[in-house]
Amino acid sequence: xxxxxxxxxxxxxxxxxxxxxxxxxxxxxxxxxxxxxxxxxxxxxxxxxxxxxxxxxxxxxxxxxxxxxxxxxxxxxxxxxxxxxxxxxxxxxxxxxxxxxxxxxxxxxxxxxxxxxxxxxxxxxxxxxxxxxxxxxxxxxxxxxxxxxxxxxxxxxxxxxxxxxxxxxxxxxxxxxxxxxxxxxxxxxxxxxxxxxxxxxxxxxxxxxxxxxxxxxxxxxxxxxxxxxxxxxxxxxxxxxxxxxxxxxxxxxxxxxxxxxxxxxxxxxxxxxxxxxxxxxxxxxxxxxxxxxxxxxxxxxxxxxxxxxxxxxxxxxxxxxxxxxxxxxxxxxxxxxxxxxxxxxxxxxxxxxxxxxxxxxxxxxxxxxxxxxxxxxxxxxxxxxxxxxxxxxxxxxx
Amino acid sequence: xxxxxxxxxxxxxxxxxxxxxxxxxxxxxxxxxxxxxxxxxxxxxxxxxxxxxxxxxxxxxxxxxxxxxxxxxxxxxxxxxxxxxxxxxxxxxxxxxxxxxxxxxxxxxxxxxxxxxxxxxxxxxxxxxxxxxxxxxxxxxxxxxxxxxxxxxxxxxxxxxxxxxxxxxxxxxxxxxxxxxxxxxxxxxxxxxxxxxxxxxxxxxxxxxxxxxxxxxxxxxxxxxxxxxxxxxxxxxxxxxxxxxxxxxxxxxxxxxxxxxxxxxxxxxxxxxxxxxxxxxxxxxxxxxxxxxxxxxxxxxxxxxxxxxxxxxxxxxxxxxxxxxxxxxxxxxxxxxxxx
Numbered sequence: 001x002x003x004x005x006x007x008x009x010x011x012x013x014x015x016x017x018x019x020x021x022x023x024x025x026x027x028x029x030x031x032x033x034x035x036x037x038x039x040x041x042x043x044x045x046x047x048x049x050x051x052x053x054x055x056x057x058x059x060x061x062x063x064x065x066x067x068x069x070x071x072x073x074x075x076x077x078x079x080x081x082x083x084x085x086x087x088x089x090x091x092x093x094x095x096x097x098x099x100x101x102x103x104x105x106x107x108x109x110x111x112x113x114x115x116x117x118x119x120x121x122x123x124x125x126x127x128x129x130x131x132x133x134x135x136x137x138x139x140x141x142x143x144x145x146x147x148x149x150x151x152x153x154x155x156x157x158x159x160x161x162x163x164x165x166x167x168x169x170x171x172x173x174x175x176x177x178x179x180x181x182x183x184x185x186x187x188x189x190x191x192x193x194x195x196x197x198x199x200x201x202x203x204x205x206x207x208x209x210x211x212x213x214x215x216x217x218x219x220x221x222x223x224x225x226x227x228x229x230x231x232x233x234x235x236x237x238x239x240x241x242x243x244x245x246x247x248x249x250x251x252x253x254x255x256x257x258x259x260x261x262x263x264x265x266x267x268x269x270x271x272x273x274x275x276x277x278x279x280x281x282x283x284x285x286x287x288x289x290x291x292x293x294x295x296x297x298x299x300x301x302x303x304x305x306x307x308x309x310x311x312x313x314x315x316x317x318x319x320x321x322x323x324x325x326x327x328x329x330x331x332x333x334x335x336x337x338x339x340x341x342x343x344x345x346x347x348x349x350x351x352x353x354x355x356x357x358x359x360x361x362x363x364x365x366x367x368x369x370x371x372x373x374x375x376x377x378x379x380x381x382x383x384x385x386x387x388x389x390x391x392x393x394x395x396x397x398x
Numbered sequence: 399x400x401x402x403x404x405x406x407x408x409x410x411x412x413x414x415x416x417x418x419x420x421x422x423x424x425x426x427x428x429x430x431x432x433x434x435x436x437x438x439x440x441x442x443x444x445x446x447x448x449x450x451x452x453x454x455x456x457x458x459x460x461x462x463x464x465x466x467x468x469x470x471x472x473x474x475x476x477x478x479x480x481x482x483x484x485x486x487x488x489x490x491x492x493x494x495x496x497x498x499x500x501x502x503x504x505x506x507x508x509x510x511x512x513x514x515x516x517x518x519x520x521x522x523x524x525x526x527x528x529x530x531x532x533x534x535x536x537x538x539x540x541x542x543x544x545x546x547x548x549x550x551x552x553x554x555x556x557x558x559x560x561x562x563x564x565x566x567x568x569x570x571x572x573x574x575x576x577x578x579x580x581x582x583x584x585x586x587x588x589x590x591x592x593x594x595x596x597x598x599x600x601x602x603x604x605x606x607x608x609x610x611x612x613x614x615x616x617x618x619x620x621x622x623x624x625x626x627x628x629x630x631x632x633x634x635x636x637x638x639x640x641x642x643x644x645x646x647x648x649x650x651x652x653x654x655x656x657x658x659x660x661x662x663x664x665x666x667x668x669x670x671x672x673x674x675x676x677x678x679x680x681x682x683x684x685x686x687x688x689x690x691x692x693x694x695x696x697x698x699x700x701x702x703x704x705x706x707x708x709x710x711x712x713x714x715x716x717x718x719x720x721x722x723x724x725x726x727x728x729x730x731x732x733x734x735x736x737x738x
């Protein structure tokens with residue numbers, strides 16, 4: 001079985017850089033709510049290499065969003081608490097960086113795009129002033145006027161990264177439609193050069209005629225337009241690592257498709273490393289090089305996206321894949337798992353999935369399986385690992 | 399319906415259009431209350447009076463006529479610009495009240511200023527140290543202000559704190575009338591106009607304690623409102639977005655979070671205007687501040703009906719205007735609000 005997977009014709013390119021940009025080691029995060037604690041993330045480890053896209057997939061409440069927010073230390077502490085583990089970004093453990101120094105890592109270092117474009121722009125400020133803020137931070141840090149994160153010895157080489165440029169071919173242009181009754185609020189009171197940079201940032205996300213939206217407030221834009229502005233703001237800071245926390249989940253299907261293809265194009269252009277969080281397997285398959293599957297706070301499988309989805313090494317991944325409707329399947333209702341996700345404050349001993357697992361054996365209820373390489377001997381970055389004692393029993397997908 | 403300047407002017411005009419009716423109602427209520435409660439004030443105006451003199455007084459003020467006739471007569475004299483006379487001194491009430499209005503406005507604005515520059519930052523600090531010692535300290539502070547009876551807090555400031563820190567706690571100036579003209583009757587502004595630095599210092603030092611007393615007792619509501627609305631705003635995504643730009647915590651809190659928290663604080667401050675104005679009655683009495691509260695107290699206790707009605711109307715006008723200003727500020731702070 002295992003041998004067959006090597007010959008399925010998939011060629012995997014290991015990452016070009018030797019050192020990961022982000023290395024999360026045995027990260028455990030808990031929430032204290034009242035007297036109880038919830039283990040939102042438990043012993044999660046993964047690496048993200050420069051220029052790669054790592055998808056994290058899992059159902060609601062599996063801890064993927066907590067994980068995404070924990071990396072730039074955006075979780076409210078308390079109630080959240082990083083109980084143990086390391087978040088090594090460019091050689092520095094962010095979990096140990098004092099809180100007042102954390103803003104230096106954000107923006108130009110780690111950028112983020114959020115789920116709800118309705119809520120993620122400040123309703124009280126016009127578009128230009130929100131974009132200008134991002135650009136100002138980047139400019140001031142470039143000029144050394146604002147403290148920025150001191151990269152560690154394994155720092156990613158900024159000079160090797162291609163500079164952002166306005167795409168000449170606009171494959172998915174979006175022309176703003178002004179809401180009726182909005183009068184011209186005049187040109188924004190900012191220097192011309194800054195204004196040019198704002199316009200360039202907005203053109204990068206394929207907004208036609210960006211001048212028209214400069215003076216508008218967020219509520220005067222459509223959801224797709226707002227999410228483009230969010231992406232523009234994040235990219236205008238030229239982040240080394242971009243965390244996209246379900247960036248398309250709150251959008252209509254058509255807008256979602258537009259924003260996804262835009263992000264895919266931008267990924268080619270910008271070559272930023274991306275941590276892409278989604279509950280949508282299709283989106284992850286489209287966007288990511290690698291995928292991590294989370295269940296009840298645990299990372300149960302991690303590997304190249306084609307391999308994980310083609311030959312899952314964990315029964316949970318398999319069950320997740322089975323629940324995706326395809327137009328070829330016409331044999332009754334979609335399979336669904338029996339039982340529920342275990343209570344995060346009282347996880348069963350052993351593998352978190354064993355109570356619902358179709359292939360569980362007695363040892364599964366004793367100790368949680370570590371992430372083990374299914375095909376040992378591969379270089380880092382393209383390894384396929386699963387936290388299952390019997391990965392060979394998980395059926396490949398037809 | 400929109401957010402243009404015309405929309406705003408239409409909004410203000412509409413609000414002001416109902417003002418005469420509000421004032422008429424207030425005049426009617428105060429008029430009938432005072433006149434029904436005290437049917438024959440002449441007896442207290444001229445104690446131990448000769449029966450003939452009492453009858454003269456009643457005839458002079460028309461107190462033997464039906465109340466409705468008296469009310470119509472009062473309204474027609476008001477319409478002619480005559481606010482009535484103070485029966486004790488026989489002087490018209492209008493000039494005395496109009497001279498007292500600026501002092502009260504000055505006191506209210508000074509304490510509003512203190513509420514904004516101290517009360518709001520305290521709320522911000524409390525929200526950002528939610529559940530830790532600074533939060534508890536602020537909570538104790540505003541609850542003690544809130545729970546202290548107005549007269550007690552003011553008396554403590556006037557009698558104990560004032561002498562202890564060397565601040566005056568009586569009047570608007572050291573001398574009963576300042577050595578310079580009072581064109582505006584705002585104590586600090588008059589001193590500034592007269593170009594007298596010592597006068598400004600004198601007026602300012604007299605303003606500190608009464609303004610603090612009035613502010614301390616009402617500050618709790620600004621602090622509390624800011625704290626709770628900021629606690630609602632801080633976890634929102636756009637605050638996270640601002641943090642993720644790499645902006646410092648202080649910048650994020652005071653620019654992105656506070657702007658939106660202030661929307662509810664402003665509304666509440668507008669509502670507090672009424673409580674601030676009624677607070678001036680006690681505060682001005684204790685600090686002998688030459689304002690309307692002081693005048694209102696004397697007018698009520700001496701059955702000076704004309705003076706009572708006029709001060710109540712001016713207080714009501716103040717509350718209406720304060721609420722209008724709060725509504726306008728609300729729209730200025732929140733671009734999603736449309737004037738309607």
